[in-house]
Amino acid sequence: MKIASIDVGSYSCRLSVADFSNSFEIIHEEGNITSLASGLKQDGHLLKDRMEETIKVIENYILKAKRLGADDIVLVGTEALRRAKNSLEFLQKLKDKTGYDLRIITPEEEGSLAFLAVAFSLKPKGNFCLIDQGGGSTEFVCGKGFEVEYLKSLPIGIVNLTEEFIKSDPPTAEELESLKNFLDKVIKDVVRPCDVLVGLGGTITTISAIKHGVFPYEDSKVHGTKLSLEDIRFWLETLSSMSADDRIKKFPHIEEKRAKVIIPGLMIFYRAMTLFGVREITVSDWGIKEGILVREYLKRKPG
Numbered sequence: 001m002k003i004a005s006i007d008v009g010s011y012s013c014r015l016s017v018a019d020f021s022n023s024f025e026i027i028h029e030e031g032n033i034t035s036l037a038s039g040l041k042q043d044g045h046l047l048k049d050r051m052e053e054t055i056k057v058i059e060n061y062i063l064k065a066k067r068l069g070a071d072d073i074v075l076v077g078t079e080a081l082r083r084a085k086n087s088l089e090f091l092q093k094l095k096d097k098t099g100y101d102l103r104i105i106t107p108e109e110e111g112s113l114a115f116l117a118v119a120f121s122l123k124p125k126g127n128f129c130l131i132d133q134g135g136g137s138t139e140f141v142c143g144k145g146f147e148v149e150y151l152k153s154l155p156i157g158i159v160n161l162t163e164e165f166i167k168s169d170p171p172t173a174e175e176l177e178s179l180k181n182f183l184d185k186v187i188k189d190v191v192r193p194c195d196v197l198v199g200l201g202g203t204i205t206t207i208s209a210i211k212h213g214v215f216p217y218e219d220s221k222v223h224g225t226k227l228s229l230e231d232i233r234f235w236l237e238t239l240s241s242m243s244a245d246d247r248i249k250k251f252p253h254i255e256e257k258r259a260k261v262i263i264p265g266l267m268i269f270y271r272a273m274t275l276f277g278v279r280e281i282t283v284s285d286w287g288i289k290e291g292i293l294v295r296e297y298l299k300r301k302p303g
Contacts (some may be wrong), residue, residue: 001112001300002027004065004073005292006058008102008117008288010037011056011135011159011261012202014285015061017295026290028068029219031202033076033257034055034291037080037159039134045241052089055097062098069225074292075102079157107153111139113291118198119146120294121286122224126195129276132203133260133268136158140190140272151188158181158203161264169243170262176240179264181270191275199227199283202258203265207235209253209281217253225286229273232281235268 004017018024034054039047058075065073081087081104084233094102107114114132119126127149129142132277136157163191163281165171165179205222208214211231212223239247245258253263 002063002068002070003293003296004068004070005289006061006073006075006102007287007289008036008054008058008075008077008081009134009288010078010137010157013057013061014287014289015065016289016293017065017070020297024294024297027240028064028291029289030061031201033255033260034233035135035158035257036233037083037157037278039211040084040136041160044083046080046084046086046090051093055094058094059098062100069168071094072296073100074296075100076288076292077102077104078288079107079134079155081105083129083136083155083160085269089180100248107137107139108151108184110288111141111151112140112148112155113201113288113295114286115141115143115148115151116146117164117286117288117291118200118284119143122284122291124196124198124200124282128190128196129194129196130198130200130284131269131281132271133157133199133203133265136267140192142192142194154186154190156186156268158261158265161268162261166263167275169260171240176263176267179267180271182205183267184275186270187275193260194276194278197281198284199269199277199281200287201265202255202271203262204281205285206254206258206262207266209291210235210251215253219285222283225283227281227283229270229279229281232266232273236263236270239263241276241286285296
């Protein structure tokens with residue numbers, strides 16, 4: 001049996017297909033930046049061109065999933081679709097184009113799915129806390145084994161933080177300081193004791209790819225890698241001193257659209273690691289879409 005999952009995020013849209021025939025095996029993964037949440041802060045509406053591009057990407061994913069023999073395709077949406085006043089318009093357009101319904105999941109389900117994906121694939125020892133940093137929200141999920149003990153979703157992500165704090169290219173020292181002070185205030189309340197800190201999202205996987213020389217990107221070479229607090233601080237300082245165009249020219253690992261929003265993502269991890277008092281973070285390439293597949297697999301697994 002093959003199942004596909006499509007995660008429609010605030011910044012990127014991603015597809016995973018898994019084969020449950022013998023054991024759990026992911027046979028295809030890909031992602032595209034569609035910036036669905038761009039402009040959402042202005043009047044609470046999804047922009048027409050962002051909706052159209054996202055739907056085109058989803059249409060392509062559905063075709064690929066069917067070609068790969070998927071028996072079922074699960075579509076979920078997160079923060080941008082939770083917040084947008086015209087989410088129903090997007091859902092109807094998607095249904096009209098593809099015939100598929102997309103379910104907008106709660107922050108709690110979003111965090112739990114990401115936690116499940118990490119627990120299943122990386123099996124962190126002891127208590128671990130996952131930081132799932134996205135385009136419109138960031139989830140902090142702590143627990144042990146497969147059991148979630150604490151979950152908090154903060155309405156901070158690389159899209160809304162860039163729009164609110166980063167007005168210059170490269171950012172000024174004042175902009176970075178304002179961003180840092182804001183993040184310290186919101187993150188300090190979610191700090192919990194943990195043995196392992198795990199980071200998830202395009203920002204930290206991109207930095208790991210640069211650090212470990214992975215280009216073109218290969219998820220299996222990034223998943224489970226480690227970054228130190230010094231690594232995060234170095235790349236924050238290095239990339240924030242460059243324009244978005246220069247980041248792309250010097251580091252082809254950074255996608256063009258991501259280059260504009262990577263600084264707030266790095267600042268989230270830098271401040272979180274500092275406030276949690278940890279010197280190392282494990283990088284996960286697995287997230288919501290893999291969590292959906294793991295959940296479906298465990299439901300069907302004999303015994």
